[in-house]
Amino acid sequence: MTSVEIPTPGSAAGQPSPLRGWLAVLAVTLGIFALMTSELLPVGLLTPIGSALQVSEGTAGLMVTVPGLVAAISAPLVTVATGRIDRRIVLAVLTGLVGAANLASAFASSFAIVLTARFLIGISVGGFWALAGGIAVRLVPERHIPRATAVIFGGVETASVLGVPAGTLIGDHSGWRTAFAAVGILGLLSLACMVCLMPKVPAERTIGLAGLPKVIRGNAGLRAGIAMTFLVITGHFLAYTFVRPILQEDGVDGSMIGTMLLAFGVAGLCGNFVAGALVAKRLRQTVAGISLVLASAMVLLLASGGSAFTAGAVLLLWGLGYGAVPVTFQTWILKAAPDATEAASSLYVSTFNLSIALGAFFGGLAVDGLTTTSVLWIGAALAALTLLVVSGTRDSVSLREREAHL
Template sequence: MALFSRAQQRPEHSWLAVVALSIAAFIFNTTEFVPVGLLPNIAASFDMQVAHTGLIMTVYAWAVTLFSLPFTMMTARFERRGLLACLFVLFILSHVLAAFAWSFEALLVARLGIAGAHAVFWAITIPMAVRLAPEGKRAKALSFIITGSSLATVLGVPLGTILGQAVGWRTTFGVIGVLALCILLLLLSVLPRIPSTVSGSIKVLPSLLKRPQLLYVYATLALVIGAHFTAYTYITPFLGEVGGLGETAIVATLFVIGMAGIVGGIIFARTSDAHPTRLLIMPMAVLLLCLLLLHTLSLNLVGMLTLALAWGVAITILAMVLQNKVLEVASDASDIGIAMFSGVYNLGIGGGALIGGQVIMHLGLPMVGYVGSVLAVLALLLFGVLGRKLWLKPVRKPLV
């Protein structure tokens, strides 16, 4: 009980608390994307096709989409430290179920539990980090969270893939659960009590949905994330079966994609103010090019690693640019705006995974990149039709 009784005595602003939240972001992003490297192993253990096991990505992502807004509103007035602890308990118990999943259906139930925790976690973590940072250091606090989430794809996913390939995918989920328990104890030891300060109400939702800039951002987000995950969800079997690459090369590719996320974050931080439009349109064009060249360059490791670097940079910049625009356009209801962003992002993940699975079954694994590129083309066309006019349009002060 000492951990709880001392919570009120901890400093209101603490870099240690912000770092702890970034570690929490690392474990949440790791478990979201680690199945990308384990789909063949999961498919083999349940005697299923890889295209069918991709449902664990689709179900997870769409559950987050459905849960994000209602769960965020249901917990809007909860004290944040206690709420975060409850989310971690759900997260840990769900990983225990995943580690002992006796059927694919049981694994799906476990992923639903993790998705429930995920839906609220991302809606509250960024505002918590901003509040905990010392005065004048809010942007740096946000960069800590972004770094933690990026490191998940740099270290978490490749290491989880290596572990799963070596001793079984269930072990990967079990280890994530144990690490989450350690992180929970860390959070309880460093976080002060954080009363809720609701920055938005459900009553503002109709107003948000009437803002053309916001709708454009969400539509573009769904298209580019859908394009990305149509191919990325199945990157492990693609590289093995189509590219003929070994397990070490596949892990190296996953590592480069993740490392590229950190590079993308640096580029965004340094150029977002000077080149807001270029930072949207150029990564979309790079994403399109990467998807079109995926089949060809996967046949050569050097070419594939080069493509992985460009691909990771592009998708990271796109996500950050679009999220930044949401914070700008929905500044009067940032919690709801971010919850909707998370929901749409995961709609794109689930949609991309589902499309990719259908492509594999009906057109073949080599076609996932080409079909994903169609969504990237639609995103570029949407910019030409609407985005060009809306992107730099001054944000109208919301009516209260």
């Protein structure tokens, strides 16, 4: 049976030198930054892309739905299918694919071509993120694993902080095609770094595809983490995917939106650091805080009243809350399943990206069928529901024991 690698700390006998290991970590971080920027880039460019390719904003939201849905499926499948292949080769191929797909989008003459390219990006995002979740244990000494993992997943947050806002600014000033081309070039640069800086990372311990459900079966902590990820990410992207038309409908000048999304990203980076300092001892409280902040921000945006200052302040709050999401939920998943990091990460990535897809899809239906601002109410409700899951969990002895491993 085809199988996947489940790395464990200290398992790599031929571990690279600390310097080369950290260079490899940085290469992986650049790769995940490029991939996540690619996946989320359309968020800031829905209106101009829809106008240029003659589709509605709800239909344009499929550019977020398609890669999210494909990534949800590809995360476990790519991980399983490449189980015996050198991880450096797999990650390099996936990074090169996302670069080529973005360049194809830049020259697309129809929306169908763009969606085909977004399909390929979904394959890359799902497979790359799932493997990157456990790759740090193969690259750096055991004592550096938590820090290296945080650096790698900092690429996810940095995509929101720098990638999407920068892409939006490029799109506003030079056209959306230029923005896609820039991200495509970034993907090819990531490929070069992967090839030059990353050592061979051969497969070690493996598990069959049929074994993936066993990772979550009987693990209440992991199931809770997956459920909370689904609620928070679906709620966030149901609303955030359409933040540009929401702001424009509210009277905010379109030329200011790129800057406001940049402020959102900077706040997100702050949220990442705040959460990083809290999750070690206050993981459940941090998750509850994220839920409250996101729900509150979405409701407050409804009351911004067309003021760019007020809307910007609300986006800062929203960014602060969402910035805490990747490090918090990734920490929850790794703590819940420390002996199956890659398998658990693939399930987490699958859920994360499925939630992006569903959020964007149902948000599009709400925007086209109800009102643009309806997505804020729905997103806030889903985020608030996370509190019920958190309140239903308790720090069991087994979870505390698992936390000790990290």
